[in-house]
Amino acid sequence: MSSYVVGVDGSAPSKAALEWALERSESRRRHPLRLVHVLDDEAGLAGPDIQLQAEREGRRLLAERLEEARQLYPDLELSSTVLHGSMPWELSHAAGPPDMLVLGTHRSSSSDGRVLGSRSVQVASITPATLAVIPDRRRNPAGPVVVGVGMREPAGPAVVWAAHEAAATKLPLLLVHGMGSAERRAGAPHPELAAINLSEAKKLALEIEPGATVSTRLSPDGAAQALLAAAYEASTLVVGPSRTFGTGASPIGTVTQSVLLNTHCPVLVTRYSAGA
DSSP states (O other): OOOEEEEOOSSHHHHHHHHHHHHHHHHTTOOOEEEEEEEOGGGGGGOHHHHHHHHHHHHHHHHHHHHHHHHHOTTSOEEEEEEESOHHHHHHTSSOTTSEEEEEEOOOTTOSSOTTGGGHHHHHHHOSSEEEEEESSOSOTTSOEEEEOOSSOTTSHHHHHHHHHHHHHTOOEEEEEEOOHHHHTTSSOHHHHHHHHHHHHHHHHHHHOTTOOEEEEEESSOHHHHHHHHHTTOSEEEEOOOTTTTTTSOSOOHHHHHHHHSOSSOEEEOOSSOOO
16 A cells, blocks of 8 residues: 545544544555545635635644644654545545545534535545544444455455455454345355355465454355445444456445445545555
8 A cells, every 4th residue: 555645624524534544654664645625616606815815724724733733643654645626536536546544434414524424435436545534423333343244245345355455453353144035036056155255365364364364254145235234343334446447437335325324433434455
């Protein structure tokens, strides 16, 4: 991984996202970290004075957050950028494939400062980077790293990322597969195949991190419900890209969308088979 890119908008969720990224960078390999604030082009429609004021406030916010971060983490390489344009688009492309883009989220639709949280699904659909979505209240930071295991790609990028994540945090790894009534109606001997897929995913995780504590869970619920239930006890939830990623379709499916809109813990939406 190259660097962390953190969306900053002054809200409690974006502050939680910055704190998460700073802690992570400090405890890992001290990757560079860049704070990004997006000024939406629509601000200019209110007139040049409003636009100038918005830019001044954005730069002041970044300067304050940057100074706070430098006081707490003087050894990290920190920088900041103000971008202009559509917020989801600019955030999505502020980070490249080797980076991790970090955004805050708030599940309550009545909360103030939820600009970034309301954009997480849009950003996940178009960013080329691995995406971390951080809720403003982390329920169980000492819980297991949870990863979803699918039917078609049981040992894909998400399992690789989750294994590295569990090893780096010294936390157990929980592999979850939700059967779901729709999948059971598809006709295949689903429980047997799901158990085989979980076993293959566990084998891969142990090959990557031989000392990891790995367990599996086969849930009768659908994939999204199973993952969200596991998220209550998780420190981090890892989901992979859609199998259609790279063909012009959205890189996230309905499961990832549901997880992002209802997350109880930090969620990593992976892109490549490497953790950091």
